[in-house]
Amino acid sequence: MRQIYLDHNATTPVDKEVLEAMLPHYREAFGNPSSAHARGRAARVCLDLAREQVAALIGAHPAEITFTSGGTESDNLAITGTARALKDKGTHIITSRVEHPAVLNTCEELRKEGFTIAYVPVDSYGRIDCAALAGMITDDTTLITLQHGNSEVGTLQPIEEIGELARARGVLFHTDAVQTVGKIAVDTQSLPVDMLSLSAHKMYGPKGVGALYIRRGTPPLAPLISGGGQEKKRRGGTENVPGIVGLGKAAEIAQSRLESDRLHVSELRNGLRQRIESRIPSVQFYGHPEFNLPNTLYLGFAGVEGQTLMIHLDIAGIFVSTGTACSSGSILPSGVLGAMAVPENEMIQTIRISLGRGNRPEEMERAVDALEKAVLEIRSKTGFSAGLAPK
Numbered sequence: 001m002r003q004i005y006l007d008h009n010a011t012t013p014v015d016k017e018v019l020e021a022m023l024p025h026y027r028e029a030f031g032n033p034s035s036a037h038a039r040g041r042a043a044r045v046c047l048d049l050a051r052e053q054v055a056a057l058i059g060a061h062p063a064e065i066t067f068t069s070g071g072t073e074s075d076n077l078a079i080t081g082t083a084r085a086l087k088d089k090g091t092h093i094i095t096s097r098v099e100h101p102a103v104l105n106t107c108e109e110l111r112k113e114g115f116t117i118a119y120v121p122v123d124s125y126g127r128i129d130c131a132a133l134a135g136m137i138t139d140d141t142t143l144i145t146l147q148h149g150n151s152e153v154g155t156l157q158p159i160e161e162i163g164e165l166a167r168a169r170g171v172l173f174h175t176d177a178v179q180t181v182g183k184i185a186v187d188t189q190s191l192p193v194d195m196l197s198l199s200a201h202k203m204y205g206p207k208g209v210g211a212l213y214i215r216r217g218t219p220p221l222a223p224l225i226s227g228g229g230q231e232k233k234r235r236g237g238t239e240n241v242p243g244i245v246g247l248g249k250a251a252e253i254a255q256s257r258l259e260s261d262r263l264h265v266s267e268l269r270n271g272l273r274q275r276i277e278s279r280i281p282s283v284q285f286y287g288h289p290e291f292n293l294p295n296t297l298y299l300g301f302a303g304v305e306g307q308t309l310m311i312h313l314d315i316a317g318i319f320v321s322t323g324t325a326c327s328s329g330s331i332l333p334s335g336v337l338g339a340m341a342v343p344e345n346e347m348i349q350t351i352r353i354s355l356g357r358g359n360r361p362e363e364m365e366r367a368v369d370a371l372e373k374a375v376l377e378i379r380s381k382t383g384f385s386a387g388l389a390p391k
């Protein structure tokens with residue numbers, strides 16, 4: 001049985017070309033970029049190239065890219081680094097309840113340090129209420145941190161508007177773009193963002209490497225990792241050269257196929273949604289109908305627990321997820337759906353399907369067959385009759 005991977009928001013397979021670019025850096029090209037000799041200098045050249053590749057993908061200057069160990073560290077560095085650096089100016093930070101745990105838990109840690117965290121409400125699609133945000137900014141606010149794309153329901157945030165609001169009030173704006181970079185165009189030249197997090201493993205690069213874009217002119221962040229002064233003293237420690245080379249290559253590939261990848265996954269996603277709607281009754285879709293990640297479908301079937309459905313599909317060799325990857329394993333209802341005011345009985349019925357560049361139309365056919373079979377089976381066991389409201 002051929003397996004079908006439909007969980008690309010959790011992680012993506014490493015592209016063959018990316019792996020090929022990385023391998024020499026584990027072998028003969030193993031130099032430390034801080035070494036002054038030829039082998040060290042060669043590694044430095046590769047870091048510089050990767051920095052250019054990442055910068056090019058998001059319309060940035062290479063000097064604005066700081067390499068990190070991934071999206072989580074980028075979020076931590078942007079948020080904690082800003083909060084601590086500017087704490088004499090103010091201690092008020094604005095975020096939302098639909099953020100990834102990398103942002104939510106970082107803000108929670110800052111709250112314990114004495115910072116005040118305010119949460120902007122979202123609508124039923126999970127989109128930020130900008131009018132509410134405007135009223136929440138105070139003279140004490142130093143940072144707004146709001147995501148670009150939601151990893152669960154796929155809703156995109158109005159980051160242009162949010163950034164303009166922040167700028168008008170002299171507040172720094174960080175966006176977690178881990179789910180959007182590589183999937184849709186992200187251009188820091190036109191977007192009013194000061195800091196932006198991205199991660200390699202969401203765009204066919206390796207795990208454990210990412211970057212933080214920091215706009216030139218942004219006040220210096222307080223580093224989280226002190227060490228030998230790497231990354232312009234923003235992040236100490238010998239650089240993960242193979243990983244960074246992989247990130248650079250993944251960024252270059254993503255840039256060259258951004259539009260074709262976007263079209264490919266959105267066509268598959270739209271077709272999948274239509275087939276599901278026409279074949280399986282009592283299905284509900286979540287997330288914004290217009291402003292959404294092109295590859296993501298978040299849905300729930302009345303009378304069918306998401307966890308049970310995920311297991312049925314897993315047995316059939318089809319991999320989807322319930323909730324974010326980082327919280328899977330726990331069956332706590334999703335905080336994102338809570339913020340969207342989704343009723344609790346619906347929350348536990350949801351699954352996420354997230355497509356990638358390797359998915360094929362025939363896989364969508366098989367996925368719908370498997371979904372239909374699993375939903376029918378589960379409903380027959382629980383005595384649910386489609387068309388009736390779930391208990």
Ligand SMILES: Cc1ncc(COP(=O)(O)O)c(C=O)c1O
Pocket residue numbers: 009010069070071072073075100102147149150151176178179199200201208209210324325326
């Ligand atoms: C929106 C978002 N932010 C941050 C992260 C964390 O990134 P990483 O796994 O590279 O630490 C993820 C990963 O799931 C994510 O989806």
